[in-house]
Amino acid sequence: MGLLRTPGQRAKTIAALAVPAAVAILVTGCNSGSSSSSAPASGPSSPAAAPSSPAAVSPTTVAAPTSCNVITTAEASTALGQTAKPPIRGHATVEGGVACVFYGPDVPAGTSPDIAVPDSVRVVLVTGPDAKKWFDNYRTKVHAKTIPGLGDAAYYDGYASISVLKGDAYLRIAVGIASNLAPEIALAKDALPRM
Secondary structure, eight states, rough: OOOSSSSSHHHHHHHHHHHHHHHHHEEEEEEEEHHOOOOOOOOOOGGGGGGGSOOOTTTTTTOOTTTTTTTOHOOOHHHHTTOOOOEEEEEEETTEEEEEEEETTSTTTTOOTTTTOSSEEEEEEEESTTHHHHHHHHHHTTTTOTTTTTTSEEEOOOSSSSEEEEETEEEEEEEEEEOHHHHHHHHHHHGGGGO
8 A cells, every 4th residue: 555564664764754854944944043135945935825924024034234234244255355254243333333344364363343453344334313424424534535326425535444325324344455445335335235
């Protein structure tokens, strides 16, 4: 009748069915805390598979932008020209926000994210009604050079960072390498859709 007759055959069948189920559980668990906007591991859902409860939350919900997720580690690596470490959030307030820093591979462990160092990408994102105030405030303290076509307004501070305003979001990026302006503009372009 198609039933397995020996205990060994039954164990092999159970193991063969259990492995894919375990992999699916692991993949789903790994994706549950992600801020990625990709589809869940099970593939796109059909209308019949949609959550029936209004309280159900989609696993593809994107987290609100922060200094630590408005750019990716891969984008920071491209800007540095070498592999960047995952971001570390600082404690000090910089222009109304807290910096997140992506370090290059040669920056020693334990370096304070509150102190700017070479071979790093520093990102500060300020959102809300004070964003424009901080954008304008920093502009008055530096020799700002306007960058056309980037967000609602943007400027280079003349030596270390760019500042970009988009709606009620202010982004400041500093790439700690020589000739930093082009990589900073590239990072800002990557970040703009997430702001």
